[in-house]
Amino acid sequence: MAFAVNQDMVDRMRSVSALQAEAESESDVFKAAIKHLQEAGLEEVLYTPARQFGTYSERIGSYWSLTPRARPWAIVQPRNTEEVSKALKALVKTNGCQFAIRSGGHTCYPGSNNIVDGVTIDLGLMSQTEYNPETKLASIRPGGQWTGVYNTLEKLGVMVAGGREGLVGVGGLLTGGGKTYYTCRVGFACDQVVNYEVVLADGTITNANESENPDLFRVLKGGSSNFGIVTRFDMKTFPAHDVYDGIVTFPPSSGDAVIDAFIDFTKQLHVVDDAHILAMWVSMSQRDIAMLNGIPVDPAQPPDLTMVSMINMIMTQLDGVEASPSLERFMNVPNPINNTMKHTTLAKKVAGFLLPSNREDIWFSLNYKLDRRIIAKNVEVYDRLVKDIGERSPGCVIQMVLQPFPTSFGKHSTERGGNMFGLERFKDDSVLIIVAVEGSTPGFYDMAFPIFKAAVDEIEDYAKSVGGDFEFRYLNYCDGSQDPLSTYGPENIRKMKDAAAKFDPTGVFQTKVPGGFKISKVKTPE
Numbered sequence: 001m002a003f004a005v006n007q008d009m010v011d012r013m014r015s016v017s018a019l020q021a022e023a024e025s026e027s028d029v030f031k032a033a034i035k036h037l038q039e040a041g042l043e044e045v046l047y048t049p050a051r052q053f054g055t056y057s058e059r060i061g062s063y064w065s066l067t068p069r070a071r072p073w074a075i076v077q078p079r080n081t082e083e084v085s086k087a088l089k090a091l092v093k094t095n096g097c098q099f100a101i102r103s104g105g106h107t108c109y110p111g112s113n114n115i116v117d118g119v120t121i122d123l124g125l126m127s128q129t130e131y132n133p134e135t136k137l138a139s140i141r142p143g144g145q146w147t148g149v150y151n152t153l154e155k156l157g158v159m160v161a162g163g164r165e166g167l168v169g170v171g172g173l174l175t176g177g178g179k180t181y182y183t184c185r186v187g188f189a190c191d192q193v194v195n196y197e198v199v200l201a202d203g204t205i206t207n208a209n210e211s212e213n214p215d216l217f218r219v220l221k222g223g224s225s226n227f228g229i230v231t232r233f234d235m236k237t238f239p240a241h242d243v244y245d246g247i248v249t250f251p252p253s254s255g256d257a258v259i260d261a262f263i264d265f266t267k268q269l270h271v272v273d274d275a276h277i278l279a280m281w282v283s284m285s286q287r288d289i290a291m292l293n294g295i296p297v298d299p300a301q302p303p304d305l306t307m308v309s310m311i312n313m314i315m316t317q318l319d320g321v322e323a324s325p326s327l328e329r330f331m332n333v334p335n336p337i338n339n340t341m342k343h344t345t346l347a348k349k350v351a352g353f354l355l356p357s358n359r360e361d362i363w364f365s366l367n368y369k370l371d372r373r374i375i376a377k378n379v380e381v382y383d384r385l386v387k388d389i390g391e392r393s394p395g396c397v398i399q400m401v402l403q404p405f406p407t408s409f410g411k412h413s414t415e416r417g418g419n420m421f422g423l424e425r426f427k428d429d430s431v432l433i434i435v436a437v438e439g440s441t442p443g444f445y446d447m448a449f450p451i452f453k454a455a456v457d458e459i460e461d462y463a464k465s466v467g468g469d470f471e472f473r474y475l476n477y478c479d480g481s482q483d484p485l486s487t488y489g490p491e492n493i494r495k496m497k498d499a500a501a502k503f504d505p506t507g508v509f510q511t512k513v514p515g516g517f518k519i520s521k522v523k524t525p526e
Contacts, residue, residue, distance in 0.1 A: 024050045025117075029096045030073045033119055036090035037076055045077040045125070059122055064167045065108040065361040065438075067445060072100065072120040079125050081197060081205055081231040087121055088229065089203035092508055100515050101225055103142040104169010108361035109480040111515045113172070118514075123171060126231065131156050137194065140233045142171030150347035158237040159346060161192050166350040167357070174233050176476035177222040177421060179403070179432070181243075181316055181346065184273040187412035189235075190221040190419050197232035201508035205231075210417070219499040222420035222488070224475060225516045226496060227503050244317040244324070245349050246341035249289075249310050254335050255281075258311055259375050261329040266370055266404035266429055268326065275326040277404065278314040281379065283307045283386045284397040288356055307390045307398075309383075310337065316349070356397055359438040360445045364456040365477030365484075367405060367470040368463035370429040375402065377462045378433065385455045389437060389448050396439035396448075405432040420496065421472065422489030430470045433459075434477045453481070475517060485517050490525030497524060 024030070037046050047056035049071070056075055063069045078084040091099045100115035102122045107113050114120050127144035129152040131137075138160050140149055146163035149170065153159055161182040163173045178189025186192060195209040196217065208217035219227060250258060262279050282289070286308055290296075313333070317324045320343055368374050382400045389396060410423025418424070435456055437448055463469050473484040485496065496519045500510065510520040 024048055025073050027073070027117070029094065033091060033094040033097045034074060036094050037074070037087065037119075040086040040090040042076055042078070042083060042087060042090070045079060045083070047075045047077070048073065059124065062124070063105045063114070064355075064357050065106075066358060066440070067108045067110055067360050067362075068105065068112055068114045070111070070114040070116045072115050072118055074119045075122050076119060077122045077125045081126075081199065084121070084123070084126075084199045084229055084231050085203040085205055088199055088201070091119055091121075092201065092203075092512065098512050098514055101229055101513060103171025104145050104167070104173075106168045107172055107476070108363060112480060113515055115515065121229070123229075123231075127170075129153065131158060131237065136237050137234045138237050140170055140235060142169070142174075142230055142233070144170045146170065146173070147347065147351045150345075150350060153237065154240045154345055154347045157240055159240040160235045160237055161186055161189050162235075163189070164350065164353070166352075166354050170233065171230060173476060175220060175222075175224050175230060177419065177474065178476070179474065181276045181318065183409055183412070184269050184276060184404075185318070185412070186236075187409065187416050188222070188419060188421070191413050191416040192236045193221065193233050194236060195232075195234035196220050196230050197234075198228040198230050200228045201504040201506060213503075215495070215499050216503055218418065219420060219496050221418075222475065223496050223499070223519070224485070225513065226500050226509050226519045228509070240345065242320040242343045242345055243349065244320050244322050244341060245344050246315065246339065248313045248315065248330065248333075248336050248341065249338040250313065250333055250336055252281075252309050252311060254333050255311060255379055257333040258313065258330070259372060259379075261333060262375070262402060262404070263370060263372060264329055265326065266406055266431070269404055269406045270408045272326050273408075274318055274321070275324055276316040276318065277327070277330065278312075279402040280312040280314060281309070281382055281400040281402075282312055282398070283309040283390065284356075284399075285395060288397055307386065307394075307396070309386060314353075315341065356438055359397070359440045360448075361436065361438045362445065362449055362452050362479065363434060363436045363477055364452065364479050364482065365432070365434050365474050366456065366460055366463070367430045367432050367472045367474070368460075369468040369470050370406075370431055371463075371466065371468045373466055374459070374463050374468045375431065378402070378459055381455050381459050382435070385435075385437075385452070388451050389439075392447055393439040393441045393444055395441070396437060396444070398438075399434075399436045401434045401436070403432040403434075405430040420488050420492045422492045423472065425489055426470070426472070428470070430472070432474055432477075435459075453479075478517070480517075483517070483522070485519055486522045493519070493522055493525050497522075 098118040123143035147166035
């Protein structure tokens, strides 16, 4: 009997064949790590290229970006906090064994959440979200993605201030700080966490909150993976309700008007906190633009690789108000091409707002003072970047996203006990930018990285030259070559170093976990 075989089936069969033919490492360290993990009772959730190869391949393929899809010696997927403790103790006692920690796997620079010569602890089976109506707290496991969190909580009539894109993972966003739709009202996502359940380097399971391990509690708010593996976040909730949200698309010729509206909006966030915006300069194919705007596309239609440049204003009125004064100036920008504004919920919004997947990705982030000259320089450099990289890699996606970063964000954090960012020390409003490029042509990453980094360096140098430098880098957007922890201020650097020495005295998370930003690499303030 004949049957149809589509390309997806062919790719899967090729993948399985390749994995079956792949031998396991001959390393004695690998063999010892496997032995220790098996002795810890983790055989059922231990995957290697030669054993449970289907699940091994599936977990590697589940990374949003191609860039971190390394092939570790093995993947271990704990099902609960106790198994995280067992896995951690097994790997720590394996001499010479390094390991990676993955929650959602959305960070895209190489080595951030995966490893080659080592073992990846994959928290993907720990993705549950629970709600306690008495405490009004949501208990969220680290391996979930925000689409699932929001779907669960909205059905219960509540919401949390979490990620803004459906595939972003819980653990990385919250330990890195977490910019949310509600930062203008309640600070960062980490400011809404009231308790962390943490597995320390020696396997001890503990809690960190205002009364229990308060020093650990504080540094986990933005200090990333330097202190332990967080296995549960207890977060404040608020009533769920509709928002008025969508994308209004403009041609590049409307850029000056968008910049003026952006500056006015940022200034008014000190007194008005009812809306959230992203100003996105984007160059991609018509097909990708349609997908980003939620417009149905024919999957059988081959994509047109011709790059098109547009400005997408991604706007969310948090109270569901259509005629919001906060967004009026954006709505009055001339020559709109498309408008998808509508009433929706956050769960539906993030489920539909997905960046293109299965490409190699490079992200860089900067902050600089709110200055029209620097924004104009951004646009100038971006236009050259589109030309330089676009000519070398047809079909790539290049984005520059401007986000308001007023001083009120730091005030909200301080009111809630503070975090590691140290934003309270700044007196000037700023702009948070992410410049991102995605491509799938052979050798894309190696080709694009130096061009991309030079462009970001040019923006940073220009900001410094006009007195617009802002010494803060948002960790969750940074490339691995950047150094966000060093920008948190001397006091917070000391707090992180002290906490790392206290809760991880043997330096497990500094030496055996090479991925991520390490507080040990930051110079101790004098």
